[in-house]
Amino acid sequence: MKIVKKNISCSIPEGFVQEIHKIVGKNGVITNPSDMTPYLEETRGIYVGASPAIIRPKDTLQVSKIVAMCSKENIGIVPQGGNTGLCGGGVASGELIINLERMNEIRSIDTINYTITVDAGCILSDLQRVSEENDRFFPLSLGAEGSCQIGGNLSTNAGGTSVLRYGNARELALGLEVVLSDGRIWNGLSGLRKDNTGYDLKQLFIGAEGTLGIITGAVLKLFPLPRERQTVFVANKDLESILKLLSLARNCSGDTVSAFEFIPRIGIDLSLKHMPETVDPLSDKHDWYTLIEFESGTSGNGLDKVMEMFLNEALENNLIIDGVIAQSEEQRHKLWFIREAMVLAQKPEGASIKNDISVPISKIPDFISKADKVVKKICPGIRPIAFGHIGDGNVHYNLQQPLDIEEESFMSLRENLNESIMDLVQSLGGSFSAEHGIGILKVPEMVIYKTKIELELMKLLKDTLDPNNILNPGKIL
Numbered sequence: 436m437k438i439v440k441k442n443i444s445c446s447i448p449e450g451f452v453q454e455i456h457k458i459v460g461k462n463g464v465i466t467n468p469s470d471m472t473p474y475l476e477e478t479r480g481i482y483v484g485a486s487p488a489i490i491r492p493k494d495t496l497q498v499s500k501i502v503a504m505c506s507k508e509n510i511g512i513v514p515q516g517g518n519t520g521l522c523g524g525g526v527a528s529g530e531l532i533i534n535l536e537r538m539n540e541i542r543s544i545d546t547i548n549y550t551i552t553v554d555a556g557c558i559l560s561d562l563q564r565v566s567e568e569n570d571r572f573f574p575l576s577l578g579a580e581g582s583c584q585i586g587g588n589l590s591t592n593a594g595g596t597s598v599l600r601y602g603n604a605r606e607l608a609l610g611l612e613v614v615l616s617d618g619r620i621w622n623g624l625s626g627l628r629k630d631n632t633g634y635d636l637k638q639l640f641i642g643a644e645g646t647l648g649i650i651t652g653a654v655l656k657l658f659p660l661p662r663e664r665q666t667v668f669v670a671n672k673d674l675e676s677i678l679k680l681l682s683l684a685r686n687c688s689g690d691t692v693s694a695f696e697f698i699p700r701i702g703i704d705l706s707l708k709h710m711p712e713t714v715d716p717l718s719d720k721h722d723w724y725t726l727i728e729f730e731s732g733t734s735g736n737g738l739d740k741v742m743e744m745f746l747n748e749a750l751e752n753n754l755i756i757d758g759v760i761a762q763s764e765e766q767r768h769k770l771w772f773i774r775e776a777m778v779l780a781q782k783p784e785g786a787s788i789k790n791d792i793s794v795p796i797s798k799i800p801d802f803i804s805k806a807d808k809v810v811k812k813i814c815p816g817i818r819p820i821a822f823g824h825i826g827d828g829n830v831h832y833n834l835q836q837p838l839d840i841e842e843e844s845f846m847s848l849r850e851n852l853n854e855s856i857m858d859l860v861q862s863l864g865g866s867f868s869a870e871h872g873i874g875i876l877k878v879p880e881m882v883i884y885k886t887k888i889e890l891e892l893m894k895l896l897k898d899t900l901d902p903n904n905i906l907n908p909g910k911i912l
């Protein structure tokens with residue numbers, strides 16, 4: 436366990452927080468230690484932060500004023516959304532935390548332009564709901580959608596389960612509003628799909644994890660609301676057949692595959708053990724499973740027949756062994772629950788080392804078989820759990836401790852295990868962080884696996900946009 440709890444590193448001038456209080460009003464500042472806890476601890480319990488205060492502005496102007504004050508006094512800031520990030524990007528080590536939870540308005544929705552304009556503090560599931568109420572679809576979807584904020588999603592360039600069809604957060608943003616490190620507001624809230632007028636500035640802030648500016652608003656792409664979905668859970672004998680199945684699914688369905696997730700048997704076993712609502716969907720046990728969803732913007736046009744054709748062809752070609760099609764929304768949720776429960780079910784099983792890597796899709800079987808061999812050599816009895824968004828080449832390669840060793844002695848192997856996996860990822864042309872970002876957790880990997888010129892360019896951007904290094908210092912670089 437890694438605890439970051441430095442002494443308050445930036446000294447806050449006397450009366451500074453009181454001045455901020457005047458800007459944000461009554462409920463805008465939290466300094467009571469017990470009320471601060473949820474903002475200081477993160478999802479995985481790896482880090483516990485420290486901050487003089489949690490600041491909760493109500494609008495962009497308030498953010499701008501606070502940042503201008505911090506800039507003048509050289510005070511560090513950690514922008515924070517729902518605090519669901521998995522790399523410690525929202526953890527403060529003495530800086531002020533600016534949490535955007537009170538900036539949660541849907542500013543406007545333009546159904547003709549297929550865009551929605553929102554405050555950055557909007558909860559992702561609220562955004563999905565409002566889009567749906569307006570007969571439109573916002574496709575970003577991930578396990579933390581009930582608490583993460585769109586500003587956090589954009590800042591981590593979140594992926595999730597529908598990247599295959601709709602792209603990640605970066606591809607869903609048309610415009611941004613950003614407060615810069617000196618407090619100026621850049622209003623880039625454009626809903627244009629075509630705008631070739633120089634550098635695409637919004638891209639600088641997407642995936643920047645709050646190190647280049649604070650995203651306060653966004654214009655996002657909407658899509659026609661899916662009218663019909665077909666969801667199937669199938670068993671596969673090996674990873675090679677899962678990849679062939681992916682190609683078949685894309686070809687058979689006219690590329691309407693909206694999700695393609697793989698799950699190992701150990702994931703189902705752990706869910707059955709720790710998550711009481713889990714149901715084993717098939718009667719026999721198999722090594723691998725895939726959860727596949729087809730989506731169509733029209734209904735009654737035979738998506739069920741398309742699914743049937745696809746499954747028949749898959750069976751004929753031995754790409755699947757068995758399967759179950761969701762017959763109702765309730766059954767669909769049960770199938771998705773297995774995918775989500777297996778993440779939570781890893782916690783009660785002891786220590787787990789998480790990896791979020793990507794390799795070219797075709798290299799996934801090679802990666803998993805080589806990685807399994809390497810980690811088992813370092814730690815006999817280790818339980819690798821490889822799962823995730825296989826349709827995007829994204830594997831969550833989690834390592835569960837052996838049953839017969841102490842948590843601490845397993846965690847002492849962390850560096851050795853991770854280094855071997857990351858070297859393998861690198862040799863296969865992959866990335867050491869597919870969708871979770873860098874935060875503090877992956878800073879050492881940046882130094883090892885990014886080229887000198889990439890790091891120099893990033894540093895140049897950081898120095899230009901945040902010359903005093905007040906925005907999320909110590910993250911990414």
Ligand SMILES: Cc1cc2nc3c(=O)[nH]c(=O)nc-3n(C[C@H](O)[C@H](O)[C@H](O)COP(=O)(O)OP(=O)(O)OC[C@H]3O[C@@H](n4cnc5c(N)ncnc54)[C@H](O)[C@@H]3O)c2cc1C
Nearest residue numbers: 516517518519520524578584586587588593594595645650
């Ligand atoms: C159960 C679970 C499932 C998850 N599944 C996925 C998944 O499938 N795919 C995926 O990509 N991620 C996933 N995540 C990770 C996490 O949910 C995402 O990274 C999410 O996008 C973070 O949003 P947040 O609002 O919680 O951001 P936070 O955790 O608060 O912050 C994340 C980073 O963004 C910065 N930040 C936040 N808001 C702003 C802002 N307005 N302006 C500038 N910087 C800001 C922070 O400083 C920090 O560096 C999952 C997490 C959990 C707990």
